[in-house]
Amino acid sequence: MDSRDRVVICCSPADSDLEMGQLLSTRRRSARILVVDDNPDVVLLMRELLASRGYEAVAVGHADEADAEIRKRPPDLILLDVVMPGKSGYELCREIKENPATRLIPVVLITGLSDREDKLKGIEAGADDFLNKPIFPEELFARVKSLLKLKEFTDELETAESVLCTLGLSVEARDPYTEGHCERLSRYASDLGRHLRLDEASLVALRRGGYLHDLGKIAVPDEILKKGTDLTPDEWIIMKQHPITGETICKPLKSLRLVLPIIRSHHEHPNGSGYPDGLRKGEIPLLPRVLQVVDVYDALRTARPYKPALGHEMAVAVMRDEGRAGLWDADLVDEFFTMLEQQREVA
Numbered sequence: 368m369d370s371r372d373r374v375v376i377c378c379s380p381a382d383s384d385l386e387m388g389q390l391l392s393t394r395r396r397s398a399r400i401l402v403v404d405d406n407p408d409v410v411l412l413m414r415e416l417l418a419s420r421g422y423e424a425v426a427v428g429h430a431d432e433a434d435a436e437i438r439k440r441p442p443d444l445i446l447l448d449v450v451m452p453g454k455s456g457y458e459l460c461r462e463i464k465e466n467p468a469t470r471l472i473p474v475v476l477i478t479g480l481s482d483r484e485d486k487l488k489g490i491e492a493g494a495d496d497f498l499n500k501p502i503f504p505e506e507l508f509a510r511v512k513s514l515l516k517l518k519e520f521t522d523e524l525e526t527a528e529s530v531l532c533t534l535g536l537s538v539e540a541r542d543p544y545t546e547g548h549c550e551r552l553s554r555y556a557s558d559l560g561r562h563l564r565l566d567e568a569s570l571v572a573l574r575r576g577g578y579l580h581d582l583g584k585i586a587v588p589d590e591i592l593k594k595g596t597d598l599t600p601d602e603w604i605i606m607k608q609h610p611i612t613g614e615t616i617c618k619p620l621k622s623l624r625l626v627l628p629i630i631r632s633h634h635e636h637p638n639g640s641g642y643p644d645g646l647r648k649g650e651i652p653l654l655p656r657v658l659q660v661v662d663v664y665d666a667l668r669t670a671r672p673y674k675p676a677l678g679h680e681m682a683v684a685v686m687r688d689e690g691r692a693g694l695w696d697a698d699l700v701d702e703f704f705t706m707l708e709q710q711r712e713v714a
């Protein structure tokens with residue numbers, strides 16, 4: 368056994384730590400920690416240490432087993448050995464952090480190598496923290512405690528976001544003719560964003576924007592919402608408030624920062640005739656313009672009480688005409704149809 372594999376228990380935890388540990392284990396009895404290490408002695412010790420604090424510790428000896436375990440039931444925290452046969456800890460960490468479904472799980476890289484370069488490699492792979500072997504129980508418990516707390520916060524944030532997205536869907540559900548609209552919009556908008564080579568954060572914002580753009584309609588009465596286009600001037604005033612209302616609801620969540628312009632500006636037109644701010648071409652941010660193009664296409668292709676569904680070719684003609692008239696971003700309209708053509712070729 369080399370120094371990399373030695374786990375040293377050097378002293379007993381202080382009383383205050385014990386109390387905190389007991390409190391923690393009571394509060395977070397269900398916290399599940401995945402230990403990935405090819406050394407059975409290390410695995411055994413880690414499991415015992417974590418179990419002594421009331422955590423549920425699951426251990427595997429190989430990156431592939433870790434993959435399967437994460438898919439089966441995502442853990443709250445992963446303690447990951449850097450040097451393993453097959454896929455290294457760095458590689459597994461990078462995969463976990465690149466996957467939207469697992470990227471919020473904190474990963475602690477465990478290494479015997481205290482080299483600066485290895486740490487940099489770990490940071491580049493997206494590791495949240497490091498533990499050096501030999502492992503000191505106090506250090507392990509402190510890292511675990513603080514990262515689980517962080518996970519608790521991100522889980523709460525995720526919950527807040529999913530509540531808002533569910534609210535967005537409930538707005539959609541008030542109008543049976545728009546069933547599935549949010550989901551289609553979310554998919555089309557992120558597809559178009561990817562086609563435009565936008566960064567990952569923008570793609571996530573477009574996906575969320577599909578569900579959240581009309582959230583403000585929650586404050587629009589049913590009789591106005593279901594009327595379609597034939598609104599009185601007073602009803603239009605209420606309807607035109609929905610981008611502002613939606614933005615106000617989502618503003619407190621920092622994680623929705625990039626979604627706010629989508630919510631606020633998805634009814635602006637390059638010719639300045641849109642609402643709520645009457646922005647003109649060049650003033651409207653890119654993400655709302657992207658969402659708007661796919662929103663219009665989906666609306667044209669779907670039957671509503673006041674209009675039939677258009678075929679694809681007719682929708683293309685209408686949108687190109689309206690793009691030239693300054694209602695939509697004409698270049699994005701072209702990009703969208705190019706993307707649909709490419710998707711059809713692939714299919």
Ligand SMILES: [Fe+2]
Nearest residue numbers: 580581633634
């Ligand atoms: Fe809207």
